[in-house]
Amino acid sequence: MVVRTSSSPSTLTTSTAVAALDALREAAPLTQCITNAVVTNFTANALLALGAAPAMCDIPGEAGMFAGISGGVLINLGTPTSEQRDAAREAVTAGTPWVLDPVAVGALPVRTALAHELLEHRPAIIRGNASEILALAGAGAGGRGVDATDSAEDALDAARSLAIRTGGTVAVSGETDLIVDATRTARVTGGSALLTKVTGGGCALGAAMASLLAVAPEFDAASAASAIWAVASERAASRTGGPGSFAVAFLDELAAIQPADLDGRVGVDTEVAR
């Protein structure tokens, strides 16, 4: 059983989010992305804008080696070809902290089997929408592809149980983002719904978490990435009139955002299991 004890929330993780972005800009961490064919370009551009150094090395015989020299790794299961599946198996055993984005898990058998196999290698962060997190935890049937058909709060218990199982952090994307580890829950509000009208908004968020893993602990990396997404998407939405121009402005805002802009954007509850 879990009781939530709010403990001066925004101060705590806000300061770590600010520090994480600052450290990312300083380090420009090499970030390996094994990700789906739809979003590779947007993901690479988002990481470049943010200040990281993305590389998509997703073939067997190279993926494990490249993961070993990277600061963080993303495994996104959106279009998992046979070669990508083997590349993912190599990459998760390289010893580099990694993010699992289990796109459409539950609904589709090949990626579902792979997600469960990879889970044994303890992702530092799992990022998905509520339907995906519920399905991965065995608590739901999965959504219809990339669409969430459940709200983020519905997936809180599933996220907690996954976090305890992996010893890592689970991030549930939604109108309010939840970031959960064994004892803490962060909530990030704000952002823009236009981000759901651009393919790869969530996938690139997972990639940003992978970059931040190179410079920050997992709970802080996930929280910082969510806060960055919220601020940049709000700013981009405020000056654009449709999804095409929003996507362009979002990349500009990722490049323009300063660590201090994240101040006050993350609220954390400390939860105590009894």
Place this chain on the structure above:
Amino acid sequence: MVVRTSSSPSTLTTSTAVAALDALREAAPLTQCITNAVVTNFTANALLALGAAPAMCDIPGEAGMFAGISGGVLINLGTPTSEQRDAAREAVTAGTPWVLDPVAVGALPVRTALAHELLEHRPAIIRGNASEILALAGAGAGGRGVDATDSAEDALDAARSLAIRTGGTVAVSGETDLIVDATRTARVTGGSALLTKVTGGGCALGAAMASLLAVAPEFDAASAASAIWAVASERAASRTGGPGSFAVAFLDELAAIQPADLDGRVGVDTEVAR
């Protein structure tokens, strides 16, 4: 022999195009796209902007199942890897109406063989440029890749014979788009030549037809998609100065377009075979 009898053209299909876009916005149909590596991102963004829910599920073992829960399916042969070819074979037998986009068929053997194999599974809509439609009907040698080297009207008889053979609709993209079934011919004029300077303009049009198949009969779905493309590309071209900014504005216009904007954009001839 075919005699064309014009029968108060614009009224007929204009009203169905308006209704089709209205229904798409209401249903947000899941649309599976097995498409080429060059245009996946633009295609997904175009469908999201339009109001559909795209997903690119293109691996064997998942593609058939996903086609079964989708409202429409696109099979685009632009870069048909071995896994995509098997995924396409699964998807066309799922019982969901589907669109065939036979990119560069005729000129290249692997996709040409696959296109003829898939044709037996009766695509609801075939969309291509004139050279591709001529080649698929056995009446031409195929163009040089994605370039049409013939005009749309040159492909009218080939389109008609394909439509009769499949029992479906054939759409020929060109300066004027032709949409043809066994007895009818729709023509959609307008649009902007800038669309030919952006990769994926035609490929995403095929995807829009697949989304519209979820909510409208095939002739209406193809006509509505062509009319949407004409209106959105004209509007985007009117306020941009090059292909980069045009592509961005085109996505914005797809999101902004209203069903009533299609009024009067489709002219239909009823043709009588004697």
Place this chain on the structure above:
Amino acid sequence: MVVRTSSSPSTLTTSTAVAALDALREAAPLTQCITNAVVTNFTANALLALGAAPAMCDIPGEAGMFAGISGGVLINLGTPTSEQRDAAREAVTAGTPWVLDPVAVGALPVRTALAHELLEHRPAIIRGNASEILALAGAGAGGRGVDATDSAEDALDAARSLAIRTGGTVAVSGETDLIVDATRTARVTGGSALLTKVTGGGCALGAAMASLLAVAPEFDAASAASAIWAVASERAASRTGGPGSFAVAFLDELAAIQPADLDGRVGVDTEVAR
């Protein structure tokens, strides 16, 4: 030993660069790109904007045939799947002049082996950053993926030895681009650092060189492409505020650029081996 003799540099290749762009606009050469999953869309849009006709035909059984009807071919090793590796082997034996872009060679074994194998088929142009050129020439360990960790001038001797070995031209991208054949060195200055914040800037440059190979000798093709990139990126940067809007503006500038705009942008030293 090599002695450089400057011989009224800018006149010589500037005029050939102007002529090359003029010829490209006239011919709209079919250009086959076997390239990585991250940059296919941007590459195709860059070539379309420039006036070429791109096509990404990268499966075995078609790639060789398509290379044979193309005016130029690009082989980019960024994400070399098994099928792409076989497609590349077909394409380089078609007799069409081709460009090798050895992305991240040296650091990763699969692509490194393939690059050395393909090198035997004498690429007309090799384009890479300094780390890649050093690694390919056997003079360095390779960078960390797509990042250059060496400056272009550091790779001058390595580029020369590769050029002599292949009988072709080697282009080293950097703050100043070097274009090198057995006896000449061109330098192209200017451009914008924003290009390094957009994925595919260098990859698309290699593709532009492939298009220009259809209408110009290799040294001139490589020099002209570098000059085009410098002018278009400067202009795009002058009116944009971030990497997202820069990428859009860069495509617009590629479409707007006129041959005369290249006047005076290329300086050539003639080098004499003794």
